[in-house]
Amino acid sequence: xNEVEQSPQNLTAQEGEFITINCSYSVGISALHWLxxxxxxxxxxxxxxxxxxxxxxxxxxTINIQEKHSSLHITASHPxxxxxxxxxxHPYGGATNKLIFGTGTLLAVQP
Amino acid sequence: EPEVTQTPSHQVTQMGxxxxxxxxxxxxxxxxxxxxxxxxxxxxxxxxxxxxxxxEKSEIFDDQFSVERPDGSNFTLKIRSTKLEDxxxxxxxxxxxxxxxxxxxxxxxxxxx
Numbered sequence: 114x115n116e117v118e119q120s121p122q123n124l125t126a127q128e129g130e131f132i133t134i135n136c137s138y139s140v141g142i143s144a145l146h147w148l149x150x151x152x153x154x155x156x157x158x159x160x161x162x163x164x165x166x167x168x169x170x171x172x173x174x175t176i177n178i179q180e181k182h183s184s185l186h187i188t189a190s191h192p193x194x195x196x197x198x199x200x201x202x203h204p205y206g207g208a209t210n211k212l213i214f215g216t217g218t219l220l221a222v223q224p
Numbered sequence: 225e226p227e228v229t230q231t232p233s234h235q236v237t238q239m240g241x242x243x244x245x246x247x248x249x250x251x252x253x254x255x256x257x258x259x260x261x262x263x264x265x266x267x268x269x270x271x272x273x274x275x276x277x278x279x280e281k282s283e284i285f286d287d288q289f290s291v292e293r294p295d296g297s298n299f300t301l302k303i304r305s306t307k308l309e310d311x312x313x314x315x316x317x318x319x320x321x322x323x324x325x326x327x328x329x330x331x332x333x334x335x336x337x
Contacts, residue, residue, distance in 0.1 A: 155330040214266045
């Protein structure tokens with residue numbers, strides 16, 4: 114069983130739709146990251162969360178530590194949001210950023 | 225926004241050859257990392273580096289791998305004798321301090337033939 118699981122694996126949305134990507138993890142963590150990987154391969158850090166909720170523009174990330182679950186929401190989605198979204202967990206006691214990665218969610222936003 | 229720079233963007237090598245992947249982290253950052261992603265698979269942690277030494281490494285990071293920060297700006301990953309299964313995208317990343325935002329380079333696609 115993967116320690117970090119994401120759903121869905123693939124997601125197609127129409128422009129303007131509200132999108133939710135889910136991440137569940139089975140290990141104790143000190144932080145959880147949401148990352149964006151574009152088709153060229155480059156990775157951008159979107160959020161790092163240890164509790165509660167963070168918002169940046171149209172992106173919102175939430176985490177429920179008790180339930181070991183995090184969500185990434187995109188409001189008013191746009192084709193430029195098309196990318197792979199990856200959650201990655203930083204386990205307790207590990208070196209900073211010795212992350213355990215999920216398999217990613219491939220998002221395609223159609224105009 | 226500051227950038228982590230990786231060179232080359234693509235590297236093709238023969239099995240058994242040595243390769244060096246280069247990274248220039250953001251100038252005032254203190255913690256450095258290498259990750260890799262085999263095509264179609266998850267990103268995997270390789271090694272973390274702080275204060276001129278390895279702070280943690282994964283099971284993947286065996287004796288064929290080494291890292292160096294030779295001159296205070298570059299951060300290199302050396303694979304001594306490449307294998308076919310080393311073919312992957314290799315990402316360098318850095319942070320200023322623990323708990324800070326993680327900045328990734330654009331990656332080096334390594335192909336071992």
